[in-house]
Amino acid sequence: MFRKILVANRGEIALRIIQAAKKLGIQTVAVYSKADAASPHLKYADTTVCIGPAPSSQSYLAMEAILQTALQYDCQALHPGYGFLSQNALFAALCEQYKITFVGPSPNSMRNMGDKAHARSMMQEAGVDVVPGSTAIISSPEEALRLSHQLGFPVLLKATAGGGGRGMRLCRSEAELGQNFVQASLEAEKAFGNASLYLEKYIEGARHIELQVLGDAFGNIIHLGERECSVQRRHQKLVEEAPSPALNEQLRNHFGERAIKAIKKIGYQSAGTLEFIMDAESHLYFIEMNTRIQVEHPVSEMITGADIVEEQIRIAAQHELRKKQKDVTFQGHAIECRINAEDPANHFQPHPGQITRFRPPQVEVPGKIRIDTFVEEGCHIPPFYDSMICKLIAWGKNRPEAITTMQTALKNFVIEGVPTTIPFALQVIQSKQFTSGKYDTRIVEELIS
Ligand code: ADP
Ligand code: ADP
Ligand code: MG
16 A cells, blocks of 8 residues: 555535545555645645645646655645546656556546546447447537537537636527637637547436546446436536435436446446436436546545545555446435535626635435535635535435435534525535436526526
8 A cells, every 4th residue: 555645626526535544554645735734634734835825826736746745745646636637647657657556447447437528438339328429529610510400409508628617618509600610619719628529419407417437457347327417517526425216227228338338338437427418318328537536536435335535546556346337235315515615696607715614514314414514614615716615415214214304404504704605505416307306407406697
């Protein structure tokens, strides 16, 4: 096992990684930007190193500064968390060059899956259905138009390097497609340094269902079931749950087996997530793979008992997976709400500032509550990064119990100093659509209109 690991991230996920490392007896070096100098998570690391000023381009994305720190402090491994450098194949390759183990898949897997158009064609070749659309990058507006007529409107123009819910344009007509093509391409160039676009049929009223997989260096691959992430605003997830209310055991097994077969063909090591869209006929289509730990991983942990971050580190240290697929069992139901410093009454505007009061729910609930956060009373949510304050996760023996537990927890969670998304999360959890389980990616729009 590694002696020392560098945590190349911030906030709740940095603390989550530190905790997993501690469990494995590994020392941690946490890097931070000047804006995060007082972040409470730093107290839990063995060593902390300031790597630059607030802008992430000069700190959490500064490859050289991070690698130098890893070398200087004799770290054998580096965990990238999510966002920032977590899906940067060049960075993973540089780590390899400096003999620092990147806790994630190989640079090659990251490259293959990081280009979304390429990932689509690889998965299709491996026998997985993808959303009907282009077979590769689209080179001109004329080509996009031809294909859109074949597919039928609406279509979705997507940046092949896109992520975080950005780089997508819905086109409902020929005129909209014409207007959007050049603009989307320019935007993609600016945001992701890659102007390439591809095209998919837009599935109305789709559900987002994703599969958590784990693969080790010995070719063993398992899945930890699915997560339902259809509660989204601007293509960003707000509430996630596992299992999905839309899958039954038969569908789950079939879906899981096919996806694993494909992943085996491709060859994949570490934790990863295959994202799918499910249409009204319960047909699942692959949309992309995230080659990293995901924000919503705790719901899978709550129902399987796995520690996915610990598994990532063990896999990176060349340990074999401890479980075979038949040993993975699912218990109960888990729901996660992302609590952000945003004002739901004002178009969810990010609202950084000082958390003057932070009182997690201290109530008797039928299930269990888990809170993943780095926040303590008095600390600041800086304006430079994402506005997440914490993740609230509720577990119950079944879905209704998990919902009740989540409701009670949300009602008893006191955060003051900044507006939060707690009232909106409560509105979602109590809505008819959510409690019935029959909702899709339109749910947030329906609730705020
Ligand atoms: P998840 O599926 O884990 O919820 P998100 O799409 O919410 O993933 O992204 C997790 C984090 O990673 C967010 O902070 C998001 O802004 C960031 N992120 C995701 N993809 C990219 C990307 N291509 N470039 C930069 N940041 C990204
Ligand atoms: P990102 O890389 O930003 O996470 P994704 O390709 O995963 O982008 O898509 C993000 C979200 O956009 C999905 O969860 C879904 O809600 C919506 N979406 C993506 N593709 C389609 C599609 N073809 N039809 C309908 N909705 C889609
Ligand atoms: Mg996605």
